[in-house]
Amino acid sequence: MLKRLRRVQIFVLGNPINCDCLHVQSLRRLKEIQLLFGDLNETMCSEKKLTVLELLQEKAFAKFEKNCHSETWLALSFSMLVILTAAITIVFLVKKYRVHIDFIILSLRSRWKGVVYSAESEDCQFAAFIFYAEDDYSIVSTVLYQSLTNEGFQISFSDKDFTPGLTKAGELLWFIDNSRKVVFFVTENFLASGWNSYAVQMAVTHSFHNDRQKSIIVIIKDNIPIKRMPKDFRYIWWSIVSIRWPETTELMQQFWCELSCILKLD
Incomplete structure (x- = not known):
């Protein structure tokens, strides 16, 4: 709808504009229709010391997207590392305490079947x-x-x-x-x-x-x-x-x- 507007200017000064990687897709759309906005040169990014218009410049925005990709891969790599570490830890603990785990499982299974063990x-x-x-x-x-x-x-x-x-x-x-x-x-x-x-x-x-x-x-x-x-x-x-x-x-x-x-x- 915004792309179809021709004789309208939009002013967003005073609104919080988030310029972080979570909103990169929205910023990419904003960059495509930036001519519709009359005060992007005065509107500051919420978490950056630059205006929205400065961020939407070709070189600045390309660098911003590259940094976002790096952060995404870093977060993904860290998540995979955490999952792998957790998996290795679980395998190690299961192997080390296999008998204890088997004992608990077998004891519970026997109780479910109505068999109650006695130490007498x-x-x-x-x-x-x-x-x-x-x-x-x-x-x-x-x-x-x-x-x-x-x-x-x-x-x-x-x-x-x-x-x-x-x-x-x-x-x-x-x-x-x-x-x-x-x-x-x-x-x-x-x-x-x-x-x-x-x-x-x-x-x-x-x-x-x-x-x-x-x-x-x-x-x-x-x-x-x-x-x-x-x-x-x-x-x-x-x-x-x-x-x-x-x-x-x-x-x-x-x-x-x-x-x-x-x-x-x-």
Whole structure:
């Protein structure tokens, strides 16, 4: 409509004219019809120490548009940097606290299903849940499991009790929660397994979240020193009950007696 006006002059003196980059499109239109305005040489830009007419000059306006483009790219680059930094931070935190996140999610999922976990020992279905490396299955299933079962303990472990088709993390948490003790059979094979590190963190998280310190038992084999234990164990070694696997058969009877007494402790 303004472009069609021929015999009219418009005066805008006294009105606030914003000459910032947010209004560059409006200023570009104003530049096209600047001859219709009679006082642009007297009208000052709100945030610049120059008149609107001075800004609309070819060289001045070209420089103004260039600066606006630079500011736009700078703002866009900064926004992308913030988003990228946030994404990297989130990925780092999720990776670092994956077990804690899984624990919360699995616990909430169980509560939604109506399963309420209890820290009371008499409510536990098993005396102990044994966790071990796959390469140690033979000794766990034929020696450790059989000996403890003969002593009257209800023992569970993954290869015997995990339900096929369900997630290993969900099954792990269920058996940890439904066992009075969690026994880790630590060998060289155990230290070499990545999944075992996940199980250690889950057991530690569960024990402290449910106020069940002293519920973790570590059986150490192969003369492994404490300094080579998983770091999550070393951080809370004061609350862990440890016992070493005997090097000779003569000491086996004493070992079973000590382990039985530990499993009976609340």
